[in-house]
Amino acid sequence: MSKTDPLTESKTDMDQKGFLSSEVAKSLEGSQIDKFHWKGGTGFAAEDANALADRVHFRRVEITGTLNAADGFDRVVDGRAIQTKYFDNPYATLNAAFDSDTGSYRYKGQMLEVPNDQYDSCVKLMREKILEGKVPGVCNPKEAERIIKKGIVTYRQARNIARAGNIDSLVYDVKSQAISTGYLFAISFSIDFAKRKWSGEETREAIKNALHTAVTSGSNTLVTGIVASQILRSHAATVGTVIVRGSIKSVASTNVGRQAIQNIAVTSLGKAVYGAAAINHVSKLLRSNIITSAVMTAVITTPDIFRASVKKSISWSQFSKNLLVNVTGVAAGTGGWMGGAVTGAAIGSIVPGAGTAVGGVLGGILGALLGSTAGAIGVKAGLDLLIEDDAKKMLKIVQRTVEELVNDYLLSDDEITKLGEKFKPLLNAKWLKEMFKSGPDSSRKEFVYNKLDPICFEIAGTRKLVSLPEADVVQSTISEIVKDIPIEIAVTQTDYANA
Numbered sequence: 001m002s003k004t005d006p007l008t009e010s011k012t013d014m015d016q017k018g019f020l021s022s023e024v025a026k027s028l029e030g031s032q033i034d035k036f037h038w039k040g041g042t043g044f045a046a047e048d049a050n051a052l053a054d055r056v057h058f059r060r061v062e063i064t065g066t067l068n069a070a071d072g073f074d075r076v077v078d079g080r081a082i083q084t085k086y087f088d089n090p091y092a093t094l095n096a097a098f099d100s101d102t103g104s105y106r107y108k109g110q111m112l113e114v115p116n117d118q119y120d121s122c123v124k125l126m127r128e129k130i131l132e133g134k135v136p137g138v139c140n141p142k143e144a145e146r147i148i149k150k151g152i153v154t155y156r157q158a159r160n161i162a163r164a165g166n167i168d169s170l171v172y173d174v175k176s177q178a179i180s181t182g183y184l185f186a187i188s189f190s191i192d193f194a195k196r197k198w199s200g201e202e203t204r205e206a207i208k209n210a211l212h213t214a215v216t217s218g219s220n221t222l223v224t225g226i227v228a229s230q231i232l233r234s235h236a237a238t239v240g241t242v243i244v245r246g247s248i249k250s251v252a253s254t255n256v257g258r259q260a261i262q263n264i265a266v267t268s269l270g271k272a273v274y275g276a277a278a279i280n281h282v283s284k285l286l287r288s289n290i291i292t293s294a295v296m297t298a299v300i301t302t303p304d305i306f307r308a309s310v311k312k313s314i315s316w317s318q319f320s321k322n323l324l325v326n327v328t329g330v331a332a333g334t335g336g337w338m339g340g341a342v343t344g345a346a347i348g349s350i351v352p353g354a355g356t357a358v359g360g361v362l363g364g365i366l367g368a369l370l371g372s373t374a375g376a377i378g379v380k381a382g383l384d385l386l387i388e389d390d391a392k393k394m395l396k397i398v399q400r401t402v403e404e405l406v407n408d409y410l411l412s413d414d415e416i417t418k419l420g421e422k423f424k425p426l427l428n429a430k431w432l433k434e435m436f437k438s439g440p441d442s443s444r445k446e447f448v449y450n451k452l453d454p455i456c457f458e459i460a461g462t463r464k465l466v467s468l469p470e471a472d473v474v475q476s477t478i479s480e481i482v483k484d485i486p487i488e489i490a491v492t493q494t495d496y497a498n499a
Contacts, residue, residue, distance in 0.1 A: 020184060020217060021296040024225045025288035027180040033232050034241070034284055036162040045162035046086040046151060047074050050113060052176055053152040073110050082149060084113040086158050090121035093155075098134060105135040112148055115155040123148045164233040170226065177225030184221050189214035224296045231291050240290070245283035252279055394432045397441060401448040409456045422455050 032044040054061045054077050062076040073081035087093040093114050099106050114122040126144035129135055138147070153161070160168035192213040196206035231237060251257035264285065265278040273281060402423075406416060438447040469477075 020188070020221045021224065021292045022289060023184055024177075024181060024221055024228060024296070025285060025292040027177075027225070028228060028232060028288050028292070029281065029285050030180070031176070033229060034237060036233050037235060037238070041162040042155065042159045043084065043086045046113075046115070046153060046155075046158035047084045048176075049153045049158060049161055049172055050084060050151050051075055051077075052172070052179065055179060056175070071106050073107070074113075081110040082113050083107045083110045084151070086115050086151070086155055088155055090114075090118040090125060093118055094122050094125045094129070098129070103134050105129065108136055111146075113151050114148060115153070115158065116151050117154040117156075119148065119150040162233070164230045169230070169233070173226045173229040174222075177222050177229065181218075181221050181225055185214050185218040188217040220296065220299050223299050224292055227295045227299070228288070228292045231295070232288065237287065237291070240287045241284050244287045244290075245279065248279050248283045248286065390436055391432055394435050394444065397435075397444050398427070398448050401445050402452065405449065405452055405456050409460050411456065411459065415459050418459050419452070419455060422459075423452060426451070 031048050033048070035041055035044040038044070051061050051063060054075075059077050060079075064073055064075055074084045075082050083097065085093050085096045087096060094112075097106055097112050098104060112122075112126075123144050126135070126148050127141035130138050130141045130144060135143075135147070151158075157168050160166045161172045163169060189210050193206050193210035196209055197203070201209070248261060252261050261282050262272075262274060262278045265273045265281045402419070405411075406419075409415075411419065435444050435447050438444050
């Protein structure tokens with residue numbers, strides 16, 4: 001784990017913030033959430049919600065509807081092609097699957113997925129269509145139950161999922177982000193465990209601490225994904241895409257820029273895309289990265305707001321410093337992810353067996369980690385020259401107070417060592433925060449003194465009892481000392497006394 005001051009350490013490791021933010025953005029762009037606010041957004045929401053339900057039940061799901069092929073299926077689940085139709089009544093839902101000119105079923109060989117609450121009515125209507133000869137290759141009306149598939153969500157639920165700020169959309173986002181970003185827990189654990197082992201920690205302690213980091217990182221990532229998902233449902237997200245697309249088009253006007261955009265798209269989608277498709281995807285990806293970066297920064301900064309305003313366990317100057325470090329770390333990590341994806345994809349395309357997509361993924365991860373760490377460390381080093389951390393201030397007070405206690409109790413070197421051994425377990429972030437909250441520096445000094453005084457008293461209590469020597473023993477010792485004084489010094493002292 002990155003070394004941080006005990007009073008100001010972030011629960012999410014410094015070098016993972018930008019990486020996590022970028023991965024959340026990538027997972028969001030793997031869905032159709034940016035289409036939820038479109039006309040027909042309920043259908044897109046239904047497709048994603050039903051696909052999510054399939055994944056929850058460990059079915060093999062391949063999304064194909066984004067290819068926009070004429071009468072193509074929306075997804076393939078365990079080898080079965082599925083077409084999803086969601087309208088506000090069974091007649092509209094079923095008729096959408098039939099050609100308006102010929103009246104024939106448009107999706108031969110595909111199951112028709114309909115709203116959960118419209119299933120029975122749609123089956124009945126499909127039977128009628130079969131009897132009318134409107135379903136090519138099917139004559140038995142009982143086949144309607146084989147063709148019609150009951151969706152997991154109702155039309156009303158799908159409509160709510162497409163909108164922000166309601167229970168259905170929040171529940172969907174929780175499930176979706178828990179699954180799509182679940183792998184980040186394993187990555188976070190692996191990174192943190194390796195770093196702890198490299199720094200010399202024992203295996204069991206490294207596992208324990210790495211699990212704590214992974215759980216906290218996972219929680220922050222989940223919240224970031226949910227909030228960002230709600231924002232992406234808004235019209236403002238579309239406006240953001242339009243603004244970003246202008247910049248991406250400018251970059252794509254050069255050969256180098258065009259290749260870079262294609263590499264980023266390949267890394268994100270896992271397949272080759274070119275031209276306008278690559279520009280559109282990267283535009284949305286960059287927009288989502290901006291949103292997730294802002295949300296991630298807010299999520300990891302919120303605890304500091306509480307500490308500064310309510311608990312009074314850190315100063316507002318410390319809060320400002322932490323905020324700037326977090327903003328820089330996340331932003332640098334996002335930039336590092338994109339830069340690493342471009343470089344990694346380029347290397348992967350020329351290395352045998354690697355591949356552009358694999359190289360881009362690895363490059364993106366490394367770029368995000370290195371970028372986030374370098375950015376956060378750099379800005380923190382600069383701010384250290386301007387703003388002293390609360391932890392450093394507290395430790396200076398601790399040092400001065402310990403020096404007074406050593407003098408008050410006349411502690412020997414061995415006893416000072418014992419004091420350090422007993423005090424070390426107490427000196428953690430929680431203890432320093434309590435000290436900070438105790439008030440001005442004079443109160444903080446008193447806080448430390450009161451905490452350590454019993455320890456010093458206990459150490460002093462283990463000393464052997466010392467009794468003063470008898471008077472004749474002292475006198476005889478003095479006589480022995482005088483005998484050992486050279487004669488010249490003794491005579492000089494006698495003459496001085498007579499004078």
